[in-house]
Amino acid sequence: MTPGSKDTTDVVTGILLILTAAFFGWQTASLNIGTAFRMGPGYFPMILSVLLAIFGLVILLKALKTPAGEPMSAIAWRGMLFILPAPVFFGLTVRGLGFVPSIFCTALIAAMASARMKPLPALILAVLVTVFSTLVFSYALGLPFRRFGPWLPF
């Protein structure tokens, strides 16, 4: 083991956990702690925040002493860029645009996450998904979605 070597993954894990614990701890500060007999809303979260901070610290300290582990694999940047916004877009537009256009765009956004997807197949796929889910969820299962919302002129 060379001096100064460390397991970067675990260093990051430890720091993130401590920050998370700090966030929960800070939020707990405004809550009533109460007593052990009559615990307030803050009692249990406070214990948990402290525990989380301790675990984070232990992971961090251990990581500083261990040599670097296996390197992190590639990060799916493109995947994150398109996959994560897909449900967000659906949430933002399902009321306004209505179910049909909203799900069409959601599927289209998600389809762009793969470098292998060509524009035309993506479009066809999105149409198929829209038709299928409109038939199943809106007509067959009768979910209370507006098919076309108030943002559209018709």
Add this chain to the structure above:
Amino acid sequence: MNLLSNLTLGFSVATSLENMFFCLIGVLLGTLIGVLPGIGATATIAMLLPITFQLEPVSSLIMLAGIYYGAQYGGSTTAILINMPGESSSAVTALDGYQMARNGKAGVALATAALGSFFAGTVATFLVAIFAPPLTTVALKFGPAEYFSLMVLGLVMSVALAHGSVIKALAMVVLGLLLGLVGNDIFEGTPRFTLGITAFSDGLNFVALAVGVFGIAEILRNLEDEHDRQVLTKHVGRLWPTRDEFRAMAAPVLRGTGLGSVLGILPGGGAILASFASYTMEKKLSKTPGDFGKGAIAGVAGPESANNAGAQTSFIPLLTLGIPANPVMALMIGAMIIQGIVPGPNVASEQPALFWGIIASMWIGNLMLVVLNLPLIGLWVKLLKVPYYVLFPIIMAMCSIGVYSVRSQAWDLFAVAFFGLLGYLMSKLRCEPAPLLLGFVLGPLLEENLRRAMIMSRGDATTFVSRPISLTLLLLAVAVLVVVLLPSVRKSRDEVFTESEG
């Protein structure tokens, strides 16, 4: 006989045309998604969960049970055909199943898995029927202190069975517990950790968390490096095992069933442990241990039976105590709560039709798997060839609709994206999602019982150690924790997990 009349009631519920239909759909959908490589049973169930919410409680849980068995079976299919297990429990199947497939015996391996699972499922269904009712009477005697200690034990067990670092798993449990507390305080109604978002005052949506941490994280992981999947097995070959093969699998199936049934009851993920234990046992007992890893039929038959038996008996703690034994059971609890059923000892007495209907449907689900899936194997093999980039936009659309349909809340969809990011980050940092999910489900229950117990004991914390059942459970939890932290055990535990990944 009481058992018989109860089972009759159960079967009359489960065999109604409607419920059979939903069970069938569940099994088919479960297999369909479960077959997709890299998507394990938990992720499959998380994605399909919302579909069941539109149904009646009984039908919905029956369909969910079908999805569960289907997902597991689908996972084994992928493990055998392309050596890509979605979850650690089918990782064991991949060891010898894939080798059998390479030897041209893919059909036999798949049939062995299906038949072994069916046998184990049948036995375990009866075990659930026999043991669940007496256990509910025990469970009714449980006070808040006992519940608290039992949940602590369950959480510790889930840590023990997680991959990798014990301390990281502990941190994930605590993080899960904290996330579970988001929302209004149950005793005083004070909002906690909601950041002023009223949509979260009833707590974070369980489906959003499960879909994000398991489903979306899984998709992102698969998008990291897109390469063509190799379906080596173009010809599945003959399905039905020969007389000799039947003889070779009989004993492992029996042993696996026994082992799985016992281990499945343990809180914290018995089914996974069961398949590992069964594989090790078969290897030790075998006259030709050298065959293992090269396509030994016992190496498929034993673990698959153990896995399924364990999966079945893990319903016992769920149905009697309302305590999930593994992430899948945690999903089941979430589903029950959304349906307005409070899981626990009262379900058996208050809703016998539901209780026995679920038990009977387990068996029917298993039967459907064998009857349907053996002839449909060809179809599943074709499905393996559908490129991934076609599948995941469909999955994303279904997830979005599903999560939104639970309570028509746009914030839940934002939560899906957030938890997807969290789940992906966790996988990058090598933190396991299973303890987090278990913590999330148990968080509110744990706090409620802790506070109740403390009120009942007038603030005296010794209540947890002065009550014998509670003390025993806590001592067990401590023992488990000590054992996993012992250096020697840690080493062999690491070896087991490494072997499964190899």
